Amino acid sequence: MSRRPSFPARLGPPPVAKKPVSFSPVMPGGIGLDSQAVRARMVQKLAAQGIADAQVLAAMGSVERHRFVDSALVNQAYEDTSLPIGLGQTISKPNVVARMIELLLGGKRDASGKLGRVLEIGTGCGYQAAVLGLVASEVYSIERLRGLHDKARENLRPFRLANVHLLFGDGMVGYAKGAPYAGIIAAAGGDAVPAAWIEQLAVGGRIVAPTVMPTGQQALVVMERTAREMKQTVLEAVHFVPLKSGIA
Numbered sequence: 001m002s003r004r005p006s007f008p009a010r011l012g013p014p015p016v017a018k019k020p021v022s023f024s025p026v027m028p029g030g031i032g033l034d035s036q037a038v039r040a041r042m043v044q045k046l047a048a049q050g051i052a053d054a055q056v057l058a059a060m061g062s063v064e065r066h067r068f069v070d071s072a073l074v075n076q077a078y079e080d081t082s083l084p085i086g087l088g089q090t091i092s093k094p095n096v097v098a099r100m101i102e103l104l105l106g107g108k109r110d111a112s113g114k115l116g117r118v119l120e121i122g123t124g125c126g127y128q129a130a131v132l133g134l135v136a137s138e139v140y141s142i143e144r145l146r147g148l149h150d151k152a153r154e155n156l157r158p159f160r161l162a163n164v165h166l167l168f169g170d171g172m173v174g175y176a177k178g179a180p181y182a183g184i185i186a187a188a189g190g191d192a193v194p195a196a197w198i199e200q201l202a203v204g205g206r207i208v209a210p211t212v213m214p215t216g217q218q219a220l221v222v223m224e225r226t227a228r229e230m231k232q233t234v235l236e237a238v239h240f241v242p243l244k245s246g247i248a
């Protein structure tokens with residue numbers, strides 16, 4: 001007597017429930033990326049390169065940079081290199097992020113040991129906003145590209161940084177509602193520091209912004225508002241994406 005096959009017909013062995021595969025990419029040196037050790041090594045390198053602020057080094061050591069880059073680039077996340085984040089934009093290399101935040105802090109801290117309110121222009125993937133969130137009391141970060149603003153929101157969600165506020169808009173006009181700022185930091189370079197940023201800077205505050213010099217070269221510019229004047233210092237050459245007006 002032939003038995004009719006039950007439906008659905010079983011072809012071959014029953015499926016075995018798969019264990020969920022945890023994503024733990026391996027660094028060239030064989031160290032799992034979920035390891036704190038990879039970041040500790042990055043921090044050691046940053047210190048050797050001259051980053052001295054303990055708070056900046058601690059923040060760089062704690063934010064998981066690999067969570068902000070595409071999975072194909074994860075094994076480069078802790079190398080001292082800039083990486084594409086989509087829509088033609090890049091995440092700066094760790095050394096540049098640390099250097100700029102150190103300049104922004106400029107040795108200043110409020111009673112809580114942190115910098116006060118900070119404005120970031122160019123949220124990108126949200127990495128620098130997360131680092132800033134650990135060294136400043138409040139962070140307002142503006143992005144002009146909707147796609148990246150949304151991506152940053154998603155990237156930052158698991159970090160639960162209640163003091164990091166993401167805004168979609170044109171950062172050339174700053175964000176008056178959060179002003180005055182103890183620090184304004186730009187991740188994109190224009191031909192000049194926009195007037196709105198200077199207006200929204202607190203006395204004693206600093207602007208750190210890549211700016212195109214008359215030579216056509218981009219350099220890091222630090223501006224500081226004293227009670228009487230704006231002081232400006234031009235530092236090393238840098239390569240940032242252009243600061244653009246409007247939203248897209």
Ligand code: SAH
Pocket residue numbers: 085089090091092121122123124125126127128129142143144145148169170171172187188241242243244245246
């Ligand atoms: N800090 C970012 C780096 C992003 S790259 C990170 O950690 O990933 C610089 C970003 O500045 C780009 O996403 C670009 O779209 C944005 N940008 C350029 N001009 C801008 C403007 N006027 N307002 C807001 N964002 C701007």
